[in-house]
Each structure stands twice: as C-alpha cells, then as structure tokens.
Amino acid sequence: GAAPAVVNAQATIRWRLASSFPKSLDTIFGAAEEFSRQVSALTGGKFVISVHAGGELMPAFGVLDGVSNATVECAHTAPYYFFGKDPTYALDCAIPFGLNSRQMTAWMYEGNGLKLLREFYAKSNIVNFPMGNTGAQMGGWFRKPITSIADMKGLKMRIGGFGGKVLERVGAVPQNIPGGEIYQALEKGTIDAAEWVGPYDDLKLGFFKVAPHYHYPGWWEGGPQLSLYVNSKAYEGLSAEYKAVIENAAALAHVDMQAKYDGRNPAALKTLVGSGTKLHRFPKDVMDASFKAAMEVYAELNASNPAWKKIYEDYSNFRRDQNLWFRFTEAGFDDFMQQQKL
Amino acid sequence: GAAPAVVNAQATIRWRLASSFPKSLDTIFGAAEEFSRQVSALTGGKFVISVHAGGELMPAFGVLDGVSNATVECAHTAPYYFFGKDPTYALDCAIPFGLNSRQMTAWMYEGNGLKLLREFYAKSNIVNFPMGNTGAQMGGWFRKPITSIADMKGLKMRIGGFGGKVLERVGAVPQNIPGGEIYQALEKGTIDAAEWVGPYDDLKLGFFKVAPHYHYPGWWEGGPQLSLYVNSKAYEGLSAEYKAVIENAAALAHVDMQAKYDGRNPAALKTLVGSGTKLHRFPKDVMDASFKAAMEVYAELNASNPAWKKIYEDYSNFRRDQNLWFRFTEAGFDDFMQQQKL
Structure with missing residues (x-):
C-alpha cells in the first residue's frame, strides 16, 4: 500500500x-x-x-x-x-x-x-x-552626588512608572525619556539624573562620561x-x-x-570605576523617605484597587517572611564574604 | 494495506x-x-x-x-x-x-x-x-552557644567532608554520623553539635529539643x-x-x-523560634579563624592536586568578582529591606 x-x-x-x-x-x-x-x-x-x-x-x-x-x-x-x-x-x-x-x-x-x-x-x-x-538594579547616574534628601527636591530624573511615582512624593521630578535620548539629555543638563539597568547595560550607553556619580541601590527595582x-x-x-x-x-x-x-556585571563595574565612575550609596534619609512614600502609595492602592489589594496582600506577607529569614544565614554569609580579601 | x-x-x-x-x-x-x-x-x-x-x-x-x-x-x-x-x-x-x-x-x-x-x-x-x-545553610545545633574561638576546641560536631576538614584546623573534632542517629547523639551528649540543612529540614528532626542554640551562617555551605x-x-x-x-x-x-x-524556610524558622530555639551569629573570631584555615587548605590543594588547581583558580577569580559586585546594589537593597518593619 x-x-x-x-x-x-x-x-x-x-x-x-x-x-x-x-x-x-x-x-x-x-x-x-x-x-x-x-x-x-x-x-x-x-x-x-x-x-x-x-x-x-x-x-x-x-x-x-x-x-x-x-x-x-x-x-x-x-x-x-x-x-x-x-x-x-x-x-x-x-x-x-x-x-x-x-x-x-x-x-x-x-x-x-x-x-x-x-x-x-x-x-x-x-x-x-x-x-x-x-537582579537588583543600580540607582542610576547623577550629575552631582546626592548627599541628603534635600538634594532630591526638584531633581529632574529619567525614571519610569512606579519608581517615578514614589520619587515624586519625595520632591523629585520624574522624566520619561527613551533609552536612546538619555545620554544627550544628561550631557546638556536637561535632566540631572537617569536610571537605566546596571553596569553591564549602562556601560554601553556611556553615561559615566556625563554623569559620573553612580548611586545604589535601585530601590525601585530590587x-x-x-x-x-x-x-x-x-x-x-x-x-x-x-x-x-x-x-x-x-x-x-x-x-x-x-x-x-x-x-x-562585575567586569563592567570594574571598567566603569576604572573610567572615573564614583559609587555612592543613597543616603539613609533618602531611603527612609522613599520607603515611607512607597508604603503610602501601597496603602492608597489597597483602598482603591481591589485587584491590587488581593495580590499585594499575599506579596507583602511573603516579603515580610522572606526578609525575616534572609537576614540570618544568607545575609550573614554574604556580608562576611564581601568583607574578605578574596 | x-x-x-x-x-x-x-x-x-x-x-x-x-x-x-x-x-x-x-x-x-x-x-x-x-x-x-x-x-x-x-x-x-x-x-x-x-x-x-x-x-x-x-x-x-x-x-x-x-x-x-x-x-x-x-x-x-x-x-x-x-x-x-x-x-x-x-x-x-x-x-x-x-x-x-x-x-x-x-x-x-x-x-x-x-x-x-x-x-x-x-x-x-x-x-x-x-x-x-x-541556599546558604545554617551553622547547626549546639548544646551550648559558641561565644569565641576557644569554645571550638575539642568540640565534637557532626559535620561531613570539607567543612569537617576545616573545623579540625580550628580545634573541633568532626564526627561522621548518619542523619537518623544525630538526635540521640545530641541528646546523650555523645556529640556537642550537629549541622544538618536549614529550618525546613532541621525542624522535622527535632534537634531544637536537645541542642537549642542555632548558629549561622553555615560558612561551609553558602x-x-x-x-x-x-x-x-x-x-x-x-x-x-x-x-x-x-x-x-x-x-x-x-x-x-x-x-x-x-x-x-521562613515558616519553619518561626516555629523553631517559637519553640525555644536561640539564634546566634558565629562570633567573628570563629569566622576569621575558619576562613584562614580554609584558605590554607586551598593553598595546599593547589600545590598537590592539578585537577583542583585548574578549576579552583577559575572558581576563586569568579568568587572575588562576584563579591565585589554583590556588595553594592544587591547587599545595599537587602540590608535596607531586612531592617524595615514590613
């Protein structure tokens, strides 16, 4: 057949x-x-x-x-x-x-x-x-270093969505600019700061040449x-x-x-630091004020958006328990290792 | 057809x-x-x-x-x-x-x-x-808390392989005991301490009842x-x-x-702490002495074992670069989150 x-x-x-x-x-x-x-x-x-x-x-x-x-x-x-x-x-x-x-x-x-x-x-x-x-992104590139929450007032920063909404509450002015236009805006001073991703991606766009202060952590994208x-x-x-x-x-x-x-990321970070990038942790008052502002936004969303509330409730309980656990052996191990000469 | x-x-x-x-x-x-x-x-x-x-x-x-x-x-x-x-x-x-x-x-x-x-x-x-x-394991269960490197001298601890070899160099006496026999050995005092995994697995074996001091981090299994x-x-x-x-x-x-x-792990940790488990970070001198002993072991292996040397060289370079990078935005983010009331 x-x-x-x-x-x-x-x-x-x-x-x-x-x-x-x-x-x-x-x-x-x-x-x-x-x-x-x-x-x-x-x-x-x-x-x-x-x-x-x-x-x-x-x-x-x-x-x-x-x-x-x-x-x-x-x-x-x-x-x-x-x-x-x-x-x-x-x-x-x-x-x-x-x-x-x-x-x-x-x-x-x-x-x-x-x-x-x-x-x-x-x-x-x-x-x-x-x-x-x-992974946790960097907090972005700043023409001048941020030394306290006062420096955030009026700061024009390229940052999207949710991060921008929280930054607004601590006095910054979020800007929506496509990736390809950030460099020029930073160079001209049209904006004061911009976040992108982390060392590997940021290096390619060359931001360090026009805004050498690289803050961390990018608390809006942990x-x-x-x-x-x-x-x-x-x-x-x-x-x-x-x-x-x-x-x-x-x-x-x-x-x-x-x-x-x-x-x-590690090799890119080395290149950036070797090219003059200055690493700065965000000051504690910036972190604290931003955290407080974020929690206010979440409380408002819980009150106005049932879909958000249902999922955020589970998410935030999980986040609480995770951080309770991670602070012990994970953080204890990482913290020690990061202090060694390896 | x-x-x-x-x-x-x-x-x-x-x-x-x-x-x-x-x-x-x-x-x-x-x-x-x-x-x-x-x-x-x-x-x-x-x-x-x-x-x-x-x-x-x-x-x-x-x-x-x-x-x-x-x-x-x-x-x-x-x-x-x-x-x-x-x-x-x-x-x-x-x-x-x-x-x-x-x-x-x-x-x-x-x-x-x-x-x-x-x-x-x-x-x-x-x-x-x-x-x-x-993930990073816990440092195990101890009948008495470890307060300094002196407490490690003569300490009989159930721990396998590589960790035991390093612990030996700081004065402890590693013991090889199958999982099913650890509880009794701890209860009788045949051993002073035992490591297993972390809260989720350890809870099931009930070690907290006979050796309530739970140390971290388990630096031999990060x-x-x-x-x-x-x-x-x-x-x-x-x-x-x-x-x-x-x-x-x-x-x-x-x-x-x-x-x-x-x-x-988080729910198990809560149960353990609710049942009387005491959490302790290993003292700094225990961590430092153990780190030094481990690096000595690696130097000896580099000299005696070509297969080890070839792979460890790559591994240790990678480890150095990873810890250089993780200390900034990852650790900065985690550290802040772990300090918040969530």
Whole structure:
C-alpha cells in the first residue's frame, strides 16, 4: 500500500514573539532568543518561535494588547511597563522596596505568585510565565552626588512608572525619556539624573562620561522579573507536551538570564570605576523617605484597587517572611564574604 | 494495506535515577521527582525515569560509581560527598567560604563552571547538570552557644567532608554520623553539635529539643548545589531532542528546588523560634579563624592536586568578582529591606 512513511508526524507550529526590548539589550532580548532556541531543540524543530525586537511588529509597550488580541501568540516584557493601565501589573515585575530576585522566584514558583497573577491576567487572555530577572538594579547616574534628601527636591530624573511615582512624593521630578535620548539629555543638563539597568547595560550607553556619580541601590527595582506572555487561546490549542515545552524552556531562560547579568556585571563595574565612575550609596534619609512614600502609595492602592489589594496582600506577607529569614544565614554569609580579601 | 497506524513513534525509553537522599528530605529528593515528571511531560510519556531513594538500588554514596559504571543511567547527588575520592568534586557543590546560590548558578550557566566540571567528570563517564540548591545553610545545633574561638576546641560536631576538614584546623573534632542517629547523639551528649540543612529540614528532626542554640551562617555551605549525573554513553545515545529534554527539565528542577527552600524556610524558622530555639551569629573570631584555615587548605590543594588547581583558580577569580559586585546594589537593597518593619 501507499501509506505515508510518517502518518503521525506533528505539523510544524510557527509562532511570533514580540519583545519589548531592543536587540542592544542583549541580555534581556537574549532571554527570548534562548527561549525560542530551547523550544525548537525540545521539539526537533517542529515548534518554531520567531523573536522580534521592540517596534518591529508593534510598539514596545503594545505587546500586552498584542498578545491579548492575538496579533502575536506571545511576548516578552517587563510588566511594570503597564503600570499606567493598572499598577497590579507591576507585581509581576518589580515595585519599589519589593522582593529581590530569589524571593520573587520563590513567590512565583513556590508561593502564590504565579497562581494569583494567572487569575489577574486571565481577563486579558494571557497566560504568564516568569522569564528572566536582572537582579537588583543600580540607582542610576547623577550629575552631582546626592548627599541628603534635600538634594532630591526638584531633581529632574529619567525614571519610569512606579519608581517615578514614589520619587515624586519625595520632591523629585520624574522624566520619561527613551533609552536612546538619555545620554544627550544628561550631557546638556536637561535632566540631572537617569536610571537605566546596571553596569553591564549602562556601560554601553556611556553615561559615566556625563554623569559620573553612580548611586545604589535601585530601590525601585530590587529584583525586576521579566515575563513571557502567551495568548491563552494559542496556549490552550497546544498539546500537553508542547505546554510543558513552553514551561520548561521559560524556566531555563529564567535562570539563564539572571546568571548572565550576574556573570557580566562585575567586569563592567570594574571598567566603569576604572573610567572615573564614583559609587555612592543613597543616603539613609533618602531611603527612609522613599520607603515611607512607597508604603503610602501601597496603602492608597489597597483602598482603591481591589485587584491590587488581593495580590499585594499575599506579596507583602511573603516579603515580610522572606526578609525575616534572609537576614540570618544568607545575609550573614554574604556580608562576611564581601568583607574578605578574596 | 496493513501498514501500522504509527510507523515513526519513538519507542519508550526507561531510565533509573539513583538519588543520594531519603524521601524524608522531600525538598531535595523532590527535585529528582520534579525532573522525572518534566521529562515525562516533555515527551508525552515516552521517556520515563524512575526515581529511587538512597539505599534502594545502591548505597547513598555509591551513586558516582553507579553512574560511572552504568549500573543506572543517572543519579541526583551532592558532589561534595565524594570529597574523599577527590576534593575537586566539591567545586560542583560547595566548599567552605565558596559561592552563594546565585553566584554558583552564574558560574555554572555563564562562567566557566559547567565547562570545566564537564571536563573533570568526563574521565568518570559522567555528564553533569546543575539541579537544585538549598541556599546558604545554617551553622547547626549546639548544646551550648559558641561565644569565641576557644569554645571550638575539642568540640565534637557532626559535620561531613570539607567543612569537617576545616573545623579540625580550628580545634573541633568532626564526627561522621548518619542523619537518623544525630538526635540521640545530641541528646546523650555523645556529640556537642550537629549541622544538618536549614529550618525546613532541621525542624522535622527535632534537634531544637536537645541542642537549642542555632548558629549561622553555615560558612561551609553558602550555596550547595545538587547535581544530576548522567552516564555519558546513555546520554550520547539520546536524540538531540531528548538531550534538550534533560537539560531543560534539569533547569526547571534547579530553579524550583531553590524556590521551595526559600518559600518554606521562613515558616519553619518561626516555629523553631517559637519553640525555644536561640539564634546566634558565629562570633567573628570563629569566622576569621575558619576562613584562614580554609584558605590554607586551598593553598595546599593547589600545590598537590592539578585537577583542583585548574578549576579552583577559575572558581576563586569568579568568587572575588562576584563579591565585589554583590556588595553594592544587591547587599545595599537587602540590608535596607531586612531592617524595615514590613
């Protein structure tokens, strides 16, 4: 008989992934590429996901709607970009004085994070997966060092979303400027300060040449998590096997992206310091005032936004318990090691 | 024609995984179960790995030979168990004053760790994959609190491998006692102290009832990594697709195990403290003397063991750079958060 040699071969599935990031952010953009590579490897090339940089298929911030409307099957983004639509999205990424990278992963994988966020995203036809984290970001580049909270008054700082909202309450003036225009604005003095990511990404943009004071910690992003968004109808159309492919490949890309930042930041920091960058810890009164302002914002959101309240309550309990535990053996070990001549 | 309905179906592959752990260590043993579950899910049940507790197929510490000799196709273990064969194995797990959990993952995924360890394992016919981490362990349970280095002299402490070797140099007397016999030895005073894992596992064994002083940090295990060992011939016999299945499922189990410990330790710590456990940081002179002793051991190994020297050189450079970087924004953020009323 002329029975085909292979009658059960699964047809090739082709998806598109819209990234919110430019290719130049190779560590973040690269997480989506790594995900796509793993999906293909796991399926013998039968599940192919093409990865598109921000702006290629849709605007960088249009990916939430793009996945929701099934313009694309999936996206890779930093959910706090959608803070303006609803601050609840930021709980899937970072909020000021939130969880650090490991704690965020623990909340997603072992705590209630993934469950609660999946419920939240369901109304947008999105199934979310944690996919990458930068670790604690730096507090950004300042033309003059910040010596006390008084220096924050009137400070024009390039900073997005939630961080900006809190900074405003301590007197700063947040500015919305695309990555590509920050250098010139800092150089001209149109702005006084700008935050970006950390040494590895910041070095490439050269901010140290025009604003050499590099403050830390970036308390508005203590462990920002990136998210894979999958359109729920596209997801439900997959076999159980291919659903597992998505989950496992996202997990590999998740751990790999944090490892890349951890591995690459130290050398970039050395180069920056060798090129004249001055490192400064934010003064305690800046930290304290910002913390107080952030807690006020959260109390207001608890009162006005039920979706936020439901998830933030779980998140903040988890954060309290995590910090209670991490202060002992993790901090005790790290603190000692950081003081040694190694 | 009577052509079979499916002519290209991959035959089912059945492997056995020998764990070094008892089922009671559900978080560690569970990582192997999670790995097996993902392998099955990724292959539609066509690649089945049965998971066997320590002692079931071979002794807990026999798994290195078991995989090397292809008695089983794979194992899940803590490579520092093989410290007696060669201390180099410990670099795939934990050494005193080594990398923390995130740094270890960064060394494996982004640094040279995986590459160098694969070369080392090749002579044993093993392909290794990082698969889980407990995070920084606690320093263990003491019948009397340690107030200075003088209290370490003659102290009989249950502690294994590398940690014991260093403790010996500061005057303690390391004891080798299986997990199930620690409680009685502590109760009778046959030993003065014992280390196990951290709050979640330690609570189950009830040590707080007989040795209530719980010291931290466990400087001999700042981020012990578990390893999946796969027999290299079995591995090479897999399709590219199934090789990717192993890698991705191990990555998911890797991130999931750390998340489980991070998620579960805080509640256990609260229970312990509520039951009379006293938390104490190790005195600075104990940390300093132990650090010095560890560095002496490493210098001796560098001189006597070329395999160690090659990998430790890379490891220690990585450790230096990681701690240089982590002391700024990561530590600055964590330190502030741990001081807040959350």
